[in-house]
Amino acid sequence: MTNYVMNYLPCIEIEPNSQANASVIWLHGLGADGNDFAPIVPELNLPTDSAIRFIFPHAPSIPVTVNGGFVMPAWYDILEMNIERKVDEAQLINSAKEVEKLIEREIERGVPSDRIILIGFSQGGAVAYHTALSYQKPLAGLLALSTYYATEDTIELSDENRNIPIYIQHGIQDPVVVHQLGRKAHKTLQSSGYQSQFQAYQMEHNVCMEQISDIRNILLKLLE
16 A cells, blocks of 8 residues: 655744644745745734744746746746736646645644635735635635735635635735736625725835734734
8 A cells, every 4th residue: 555645835834832723824926935924924023822833835946938938936827917917827726726735734733724824925825815715614814915816717716715804915006016906806806795805005016014014913813
């Protein structure tokens, strides 16, 4: 009999001071890796007794068409850099399945699915949207940072996450993913009956201290 060994995305993991009872899976953007957002954890200034495990997966390195085929960390290929973003949807969905495996691993480690939060920045946010809204168990929440809802026309929505709290955060001066795409996702989700909130910041394609403070408050609210 052959034992099947599950392969997971490589990740940076930051453990709490006590046994984890909640998890945050945070997906980086194009050309970055899990190190991009790991330094934010201390800046969140969470209570010392908050038992949240932070997981920062690394995307695989693949050729990216809009960058001349240059190989870089990416959750999926971007074929055209137009306003709607023509993407390789099969690759995006495959990345979402890899994130689902990380969610399942957290459940196996004893964290209930409704104590697991997905956060995604830019490309990672598009994957987080697809993962959270199609996942077959209830999650605690979704934070979509400076991103867009790439699979809104084809996704098979999960009944289990129809009531998931969704927080969309975007920089008004973002030159990479214009903030109108964040607002479009917000309107699309609201028209589909989701409880999404939109927060705008005076920033470009990055995160700011005001936003980090808001993320802290959201995490504590979702996991209280």
